[in-house]
Amino acid sequence: MIDVTGLSFTLADKPILDTVDACLPAGQITALIGPNGAGKSTLLKLIAQQLTASWGRVCLSGCDLRSIKPEELARRMAVVGQQLDVASRVRVRDLVCFGRWPHSRGRLGAEDQAAIADALALFELEDLRDRFLDELSGGQRQRAFIALAYAQDTDWLLLDEPLNNLDLNHARNLMAQLRHLADTRGKSIVIVLHDLNYAISWADHVVALAGGRVAFAGPMAEVATSESLSALYQTPVALREVEGRPIACYHG
Numbered sequence: 001m002i003d004v005t006g007l008s009f010t011l012a013d014k015p016i017l018d019t020v021d022a023c024l025p026a027g028q029i030t031a032l033i034g035p036n037g038a039g040k041s042t043l044l045k046l047i048a049q050q051l052t053a054s055w056g057r058v059c060l061s062g063c064d065l066r067s068i069k070p071e072e073l074a075r076r077m078a079v080v081g082q083q084l085d086v087a088s089r090v091r092v093r094d095l096v097c098f099g100r101w102p103h104s105r106g107r108l109g110a111e112d113q114a115a116i117a118d119a120l121a122l123f124e125l126e127d128l129r130d131r132f133l134d135e136l137s138g139g140q141r142q143r144a145f146i147a148l149a150y151a152q153d154t155d156w157l158l159l160d161e162p163l164n165n166l167d168l169n170h171a172r173n174l175m176a177q178l179r180h181l182a183d184t185r186g187k188s189i190v191i192v193l194h195d196l197n198y199a200i201s202w203a204d205h206v207v208a209l210a211g212g213r214v215a216f217a218g219p220m221a222e223v224a225t226s227e228s229l230s231a232l233y234q235t236p237v238a239l240r241e242v243e244g245r246p247i248a249c250y251h252g
């Protein structure tokens with residue numbers, strides 16, 4: 001479990017996150033939702049230790065993450081950020097190889113090669129393995145970065161808007177794969193989502209942010225209601241059920 005306690009983050013005297021308390025259960029999918037600028041990416045970066053909190057702490061299984069060395073953290077947590085900036089003259093296969101660095105330190109063994117092959121296959125990148133990143137479409141590049149994180153083979157996977165640029169089929173497949181990883185391999189997944197239907201349909205748990213504070217949090221089925229979602233986005237959201245799955249309607 002990841003416990004976030006009293007986490008605040010200030011930039012140039014402007015509070016970006018304000019005393020955030022949240023619990024992210026292990027072995028489950030937690031969706032981070034909320035309007036643009038709510039602080040979702042900031043919270044993800046603070047959890048990943050890519051930013052330093054002004055106050056508060058993040059604990060993983062009871063251990064303050066600041067006390068875990070970066071190389072150890074990279075074996076426990078993989079992160080795909082919202083901005084995928086990287087040298088574009090990198091081939092897909094080399095990018096996915098980077099995911100093995102915390103395990104292999106650059107000397108790839110059979111286990112590393114198997115993990116890379118597995119990641120390329122799972123994210124349908126085999127035909128693209130020799131392409132440079134700047135020769136890919138937006139969705140293909142997004143999948144390459146997710147494959148990198150998957151190859152890292154960590155217990156925790158943190159993904160910031162991974163459905164960006166993905167078509168219907170690849171978006172659905174990614175959510176199904178994440179569900180599979182949580183259910184069969186006990187992986188813990190934290191995922192920033194804007195599409196409410198993916199969030200309510202696939203995630204177990206939710207942390208909703210607004211204006212740098214927690215608006216609501218808890219088991220998705222209990223706390224994501226028409227009222228709470230409408231207030232969060234300041235737009236009417238109705239919840240319906242179609243073929244046993246919840247559907248959010250917000251085009252009315």
Ligand SMILES: Nc1ncnc2c1ncn2[C@@H]1O[C@H](COP(=O)(O)OP(=O)(O)OP(=O)(O)O)[C@@H](O)[C@H]1O
Pocket residue numbers: 011016034035036037038039040041042043082
């Ligand atoms: N480098 C920065 N300098 C100043 N303000 C920043 C900086 N980075 C983020 N912010 C501000 O912090 C707030 C939270 O940003 P954050 O990126 O965490 O939001 P978000 O919830 O991820 O939004 P989105 O859904 O648009 O990705 C926003 O008001 C943003 O303008």
Ligand SMILES: [Mg+2]
Pocket residue numbers: 040041042082160
């Ligand atoms: Mg963001």
